[in-house]
Amino acid sequence: MNRLRRTPVLAAIAVALLLGVALAQDIMLDPRVFDIGNELRCPTCVAESVGESNAAIAREMRQIIQEQLDAGRTRAEILAYFQDRYGDWILLSPPRRGVLLLVWLLPVAAVLVAGGGLIVLVRRWRAAADAVTPVAAEDLARVRAALAGGEAETPASDEAAPPAPAPRP
Amino acid sequence: MKRVAVVVAIVGGLTALFLFGLLRGAPDRNVPSNLLNRQVPSFDLPVYERYLAEFGPRLDLADHAGRPMVINFWASWCGPCYAEAPHLEAAQRRYGDEVLFIGIQTQERDARAAGRAFIERFDFTFPNVIDDDSRVSIAYGLFGVPETFFVRADGTLAYKHVGPVDAAVLTERVEALLR
Numbered sequence: 001m002n003r004l005r006r007t008p009v010l011a012a013i014a015v016a017l018l019l020g021v022a023l024a025q026d027i028m029l030d031p032r033v034f035d036i037g038n039e040l041r042c043p044t045c046v047a048e049s050v051g052e053s054n055a056a057i058a059r060e061m062r063q064i065i066q067e068q069l070d071a072g073r074t075r076a077e078i079l080a081y082f083q084d085r086y087g088d089w090i091l092l093s094p095p096r097r098g099v100l101l102l103v104w105l106l107p108v109a110a111v112l113v114a115g116g117g118l119i120v121l122v123r124r125w126r127a128a129a130d131a132v133t134p135v136a137a138e139d140l141a142r143v144r145a146a147l148a149g150g151e152a153e154t155p156a157s158d159e160a161a162p163p164a165p166a167p168r169p
Numbered sequence: 170m171k172r173v174a175v176v177v178a179i180v181g182g183l184t185a186l187f188l189f190g191l192l193r194g195a196p197d198r199n200v201p202s203n204l205l206n207r208q209v210p211s212f213d214l215p216v217y218e219r220y221l222a223e224f225g226p227r228l229d230l231a232d233h234a235g236r237p238m239v240i241n242f243w244a245s246w247c248g249p250c251y252a253e254a255p256h257l258e259a260a261q262r263r264y265g266d267e268v269l270f271i272g273i274q275t276q277e278r279d280a281r282a283a284g285r286a287f288i289e290r291f292d293f294t295f296p297n298v299i300d301d302d303s304r305v306s307i308a309y310g311l312f313g314v315p316e317t318f319f320v321r322a323d324g325t326l327a328y329k330h331v332g333p334v335d336a337a338v339l340t341e342r343v344e345a346l347l348r
Contacts, residue, residue, distance in 0.1 A: 043312045044276070057276060057311075060303045085310035087203035 033065045036078055041090050049092055202318075202329040203310055209240070209318060209326050210308040214273065214298035217288055228271065228298050237346040238269045238320040239339075242306055244276050245283035247314045253333035254291040257317075260339040261295045268343055270295035275306040276314055319346055 037051030042058045050058045050065075061082070068078045082090045094100040204210075213229040220228075230238075241257055243250040261270040272293060274284045278301050288297050300306055309318065317330040319342045328342050 043310075056278065057303050057307065061307060063302075064304075064307065083203075085203060085308060086312075087200065087310070089200045090310075 029062060029066050030069055032069060032075075033062050036065050036069075036075055037062050039079060039092055040082055041092050043086065043090070200312065200331075202326060204318075204326045205329070206325050206327075208324045209320050210305070212273075212298075212300075212305045212308070214300055214305065217285065217297045217299070219285075219288060219293075220296040224296050228296055230271075233269050234324060235322055236269045237267065237322045237343075238271060238318075239343065239346075240271045240273060240309075240318040240320060241334075242273045242275050242300075242309070242311055242314050242316045242318075243287070244274060244314045245280055245287045246277060249333040250287075250315045253315055253317075253335070254287075254293075256334055256336050256339055258291050258293055258295075259336065260343060261293075264343050264347075265295065267347055272297035273300050273305060274298070275300040275311070276303050278302070319343070321346060 034051040037058070038049045040050040040061065042048045042050050042053040042055055042061075044055050044057050045053045048055075048058070050061045052058075064081075065078055068081065073081075079091065088095055088100065094103050096104055209230075211230045213227055213231075216224050216226060216228050239257075239260070241253075243254075257270065257272070264270075272288075272295060274280070274287075274297060277283070281299070284297070284299065309316075312331065315333055317334050318326055319328040319330070321327050327346060330338055330342070
């Protein structure tokens with residue numbers, strides 16, 4: 001019975017120790033390790049960077065980044081080290097060359113096209129609003145007659161017959 | 170009418186994109202290796218006790234230069250590794266005289282007992298080594314386990330197989346190494 005009670009406690013202690021070791025390893029790392037790690041995809045994870053992941057391989061990759069920083073390598077050299085082994089796949093920001101350049105250019109092109117389209121549309125709407133609406137001579141005569149007839153001839157309620165719109169200048 | 174056609178085209182396009190995302194399944198991890206046709210990284214790793222007599226305490230890849238090789242990465246927690254293991258041992262028994270098969274336990278730390286049990290279960294007669302810190306798996310650009318590398322006699326990578334290998338893949342790729 002006692003053993004049964006002790007098991008969860010021992011398991012909790014073991015988990016805490018493991019987490020503590022993992023955290024201690026990370027605390028000792030240079031903050032630049034996480035900056036660089038955030039540009040690398042964790043190979044065994046889904047949608048996680050090396051900087052964020054707690055997977056064993058991501059921790060090891062952070063360690064490699066630290067060692068390379070200690071050896072005086074630059075950010076670009078460290079990224080190239082992983083790119084050499086995993087290819088462009090490992091980079092979370094695709095390189096700006098070849099077909100991958102489209103990934104960078106297409107959103108800009110989409111914004112430009114959408115912005116241009118919006119400007120054209122707004123201009124058209126304005127032109128349509130400013131345009132003089134042609135009114136038939138017969139309708140114009142009826143409106144003039146109604147105006148000349150005075151208030152008495154206008155309907156009592158707006159709902160019953162809305163007033164005719166005034167002709168635009 | 171024209172406006173309706175534009176709206177239908179946009180909604181149709183977005184729906185098609187949505188359905189594509191839903192139906193395409195899991196993302197394809199079968200990314201071609203960046204090491205293809207390049208020299209594979211060398212390594213020098215500790216060997217499991219079972220192979221000490223033949224290979225000594227450590228296996229240095231450089232000592233076996235000039236031989237075609239099949240390098241298989243596995244872990245004791247990996248289900249597909251159990252599925253492919255009998256095929257690897259069968260291929261080793263068939264081609265072991267001409268091709269060096271090497272098993273590398275990786276992506277698990279200090280799991281000697283589990284590794285030993287895995288090796289004994291499939292009676293692996295080819296050397297198995299321990300990549301405790303996963304450095305070799307990173308050097309080989311591994312995405313996960315199992316992955317198998319088919320290396321030509323000149324040390325360049327001919328093919329990388331992601332996921333469990335079967336008898337057909339092993340026969341085809343090993344025969345290609347020997348041609």
